[in-house]
Amino acid sequence: MRPDLRVALLGTGIMGEAMGRRLLAANFDLLVWNRTQARARAVQGARIATTLDAAVDEADIVITMLSDAEATEAVMLGRNGALRAMKGDATWLQMATIGPRGTEVLAKEAERHGIRFVDAPVLGSRPQAEAGELVVLAAGEPATIERCRPLLDTLARRTIELGTPGQAAALKLAVNAWLVNSVHALAESIALARALGLDPEDFLGAIAGGPLDMAFAQWKGRAMIAGEHAPAFPLKHALKDALLAQAAHLDRGLEPRALDAAIFRLGEAAEAGLADADLSALFEVVRKDRNA
Ligand code: NAP
Numbered sequence: 001m002r003p004d005l006r007v008a009l010l011g012t013g014i015m016g017e018a019m020g021r022r023l024l025a026a027n028f029d030l031l032v033w034n035r036t037q038a039r040a041r042a043v044q045g046a047r048i049a050t051t052l053d054a055a056v057d058e059a060d061i062v063i064t065m066l067s068d069a070e071a072t073e074a075v076m077l078g079r080n081g082a083l084r085a086m087k088g089d090a091t092w093l094q095m096a097t098i099g100p101r102g103t104e105v106l107a108k109e110a111e112r113h114g115i116r117f118v119d120a121p122v123l124g125s126r127p128q129a130e131a132g133e134l135v136v137l138a139a140g141e142p143a144t145i146e147r148c149r150p151l152l153d154t155l156a157r158r159t160i161e162l163g164t165p166g167q168a169a170a171l172k173l174a175v176n177a178w179l180v181n182s183v184h185a186l187a188e189s190i191a192l193a194r195a196l197g198l199d200p201e202d203f204l205g206a207i208a209g210g211p212l213d214m215a216f217a218q219w220k221g222r223a224m225i226a227g228e229h230a231p232a233f234p235l236k237h238a239l240k241d242a243l244l245a246q247a248a249h250l251d252r253g254l255e256p257r258a259l260d261a262a263i264f265r266l267g268e269a270a271e272a273g274l275a276d277a278d279l280s281a282l283f284e285v286v287r288k289d290r291n292a
Pocket of ligand 1: 035037065070074098123124126234238
């Protein structure tokens with residue numbers, strides 16, 4: 001156990017669970033809380049807090065890894081929120097993808113409560129979280145980021161330090177716009193290869209290892225071809241991120257045509273009951289040979 005740093009993890013969904021396991025394996029003093037308590041038990045060996053107050057009141061670092069800005073506000077702010085129960089010298093490490101606007105609101109609230117805040121969204125999915133191979137984008141006071149260093153070094157192969165809170169969330173949006181557009185393009189190329197009477201594996205083989213390749217395309221492409229969409233990055237969260245990125249484009253007078261098309265398709269997939277499936281399930285609304 002590392003008694004020097006008591007950590008509370010709020011949210012043990014796909015990412016929180018994997019991060020919790022990783023922190024436990026590194027001997028952090030970890031207390032987890034999840035709205036649906038049964039799901040917190042998936043972090044085997046972790047102590048489970050039954051109330052938010054009990055989760056955070058002795059924590060040196062509180063990590064939030066909840067769905068979106070609304071969920072994070074619901075858990076942290078307000079009369080019964082966790083923020084008012086945190087110790088004065090504690091740090092809030094906000095790691096979910098909530099966009100720059102949502103982040104700025106939370107950072108202000110943290111400041112009002114005298115709590116240090118780091119805007120720290122992550123790149124990578126469940127396998128990377130389990131292996132400590134995430135990339136963290138961290139914006140906040142350098143000294144505050146430094147306090148989180150043991151945690152960041154356990155969860156991530158690299159931490160990229162940015163400026164003030166909101167800037168890491170902004171960079172995360174640019175990255176996820178790229179990710180969503182790439183997966184949409186990938187789905188269309190696999191559907192096209194199939195429609196042309198080709199084996200879509202040959203498409204992945206043709207780009208493999210060359211300048212057109214992308215590890216993510218090989219991973220998600222194989223899932224599309226196999227029709228296996230067990231969630232690592234739920235489609236509903238990709239849609240949330242795409243909408244946040246679309247709003248950011250429009251705010252600045254940009255016209256995100258590719259993202260508009262991807263959002264349309266993600267919406268179709270969500271309506272078809274695929275919101276909780278992996279983002280790779282986008283392929284199911286792109287292909288037209290579903291009954292073939
Ligand atoms: P997830 O599996 O859907 O988990 C969502 C978590 O949020 C659960 O703990 C859920 O609690 C909680 N939650 C949702 N609404 C809530 C509310 N109103 N009040 C309290 N708790 C609430 O999501 P995830 O994949 O772990 O993603 C978490 C965040 O990381 C998201 O912002 C996502 O975009 C981002 N992210 C995900 C990935 C990925 O590959 N999965 C990668 C990078 C970043 P319950 O269990 O009670 O529903």
